[in-house]
Amino acid sequence: MTGLRLLAIGAMLAPAIPGAARAQGAAIEVGRYFEGDDWTIFRAGLERPLWGPLSVAMYGTHLRASSALGERLWGAGVDLALFREARQGPYAVGGLAGGFASQASKDLWGSWSVGAGYQLIPLSFLSIGAEARWRKLSPGGRDGPEVSLRLGAVFGRRAGGSKEPGPPAPRDPGAAEAGSRAEPGRLATVGRLDAGATLTDSVVATAAATMGTAYRLGGTTTEGFDCSGLIQYAYGHYGIALPRTSSEQATAGEKVERTLDALRPGDILTFSNSGGPVTHVGLYVGDGRFIHSASRGVQLSLLSPDDPYGRWWHKRWVGARRVGSGER
Numbered sequence: 001m002t003g004l005r006l007l008a009i010g011a012m013l014a015p016a017i018p019g020a021a022r023a024q025g026a027a028i029e030v031g032r033y034f035e036g037d038d039w040t041i042f043r044a045g046l047e048r049p050l051w052g053p054l055s056v057a058m059y060g061t062h063l064r065a066s067s068a069l070g071e072r073l074w075g076a077g078v079d080l081a082l083f084r085e086a087r088q089g090p091y092a093v094g095g096l097a098g099g100f101a102s103q104a105s106k107d108l109w110g111s112w113s114v115g116a117g118y119q120l121i122p123l124s125f126l127s128i129g130a131e132a133r134w135r136k137l138s139p140g141g142r143d144g145p146e147v148s149l150r151l152g153a154v155f156g157r158r159a160g161g162s163k164e165p166g167p168p169a170p171r172d173p174g175a176a177e178a179g180s181r182a183e184p185g186r187l188a189t190v191g192r193l194d195a196g197a198t199l200t201d202s203v204v205a206t207a208a209a210t211m212g213t214a215y216r217l218g219g220t221t222t223e224g225f226d227c228s229g230l231i232q233y234a235y236g237h238y239g240i241a242l243p244r245t246s247s248e249q250a251t252a253g254e255k256v257e258r259t260l261d262a263l264r265p266g267d268i269l270t271f272s273n274s275g276g277p278v279t280h281v282g283l284y285v286g287d288g289r290f291i292h293s294a295s296r297g298v299q300l301s302l303l304s305p306d307d308p309y310g311r312w313w314h315k316r317w318v319g320a321r322r323v324g325s326g327e328r
Helices: 002-016 173-179 184-188 197-207 228-234 310-316
Strands: 027-033 038-051 054-065 072-082 090-100 108-123 126-138 142-154 254-256 268-271 280-284 288-293 297-302 319-322
Touching: 027 054, 027 090, 027 126, 038 072, 038 090, 054 090, 072 108, 108 142, 108 319, 173 310, 197 228, 197 280, 228 280, 228 288, 310 319
Parallel strands: none
Antiparallel strands: 027 038, 027 142, 038 054, 054 072, 072 090, 090 108, 108 126, 126 142, 254 319, 268 280, 268 319, 280 288, 288 297
16 A cells, blocks of 8 residues: 555656656656665656656655664655666666654655666566665764665546657648658558569568558557567567567667668567667668558658758668568
8 A cells, every 4th residue: 555655646646747647657666765763665656758868757755764763754855867668678766755753753864876777577567676876864863875676557648648759730731741751642552462472571561561550559460550560570479589678679680771772571679769879760672661550550751861851751760770681
C-alpha cells in the first residue's frame, strides 16, 4: 500500500511541472540508504521528457530507518535525469527532496542526491533499472551512499506531441501526400514481387502489405505497429530475428554508410530527434523512400534534402544498418 500511496502523491504533484499536460510514464523505486541506521527508501511518481535527453520526475517518498526507534520521513521531491527517458543504457540523475518526520515533533527535513543508473527496456512499455547515488540529508548534515531498483512503465505521451516523430502538416492539405507519405501514384511500385524476388524484396513486400495499419505503442502485429515492431515483423516472416526496440535495432547487422547512394532496399534507417540516441527506425525501399510506422500509422515517406517534407526526415537521419543473409 505504501507504493500506491506514493504513486497517488506523485500524480497530484505532476501538474506542477511546467507544460506537463500529460505524463510520459510512472515509476516505483525501492532502495537502501546507508547512513548510521540503514534506511529503506520508497519512491513513486511520474516522469516526462523536459528537453532533448533531459527528463524530469516528480514523486512522493518515504524513508524508514531500520532501528525500532528509527525515524520515519515522508515527503516529495523532483529529479532531473540525463539519457534516462525511453532509452536503454547508462544515465545520470540528481534531485532534491523534502518533507516532514512522522515523530511528534513533526520536524522538517531536506535532502539532495546525485548519482548514476543503468536502465534496461525489455518491452517498449516497461523499463527496469538500478541506481547508485550519494545522498545528503538534513538536519544533522548526514550523508552516505544509496542504492535502489527502479521499475517504470510508459502510459502516456507528450502534450501536443505525436506518438512517433513526423514532419509538421503542410499548409496546403493537397500537398500532404507528397512529403509525409510520398506520391500516391508511386505506392504501387513498393513491394511488387516477381519470379526473381530476393529475400529483401520479400521483406519490403511484407512491410508494404501493412500500409495504413494503425500506430500502436508496443505493437508488433497487424493489429497495430510501432516503428521497431513493424521492422521486426517484416524480417521475422523470413526467419530473421531482430531486437525489439529501435535503439537495439540501431546496432543490429552491419553499419552502412550514411548516403543515399549506399542504401539498398531492406536496410534499416535510424533517426534521432535530438542527434543523440536513436528514437525512430524505418525500412528503406529504394528511390529515396522508406516505410515506417509513425503517428499516422504505417506509411511511405521520402528521405531527401531537397524535398520540403523529405528534408524533415533527412535532417534527423543518423544512420543505416544492413541485416539478413539473402541475395540482394
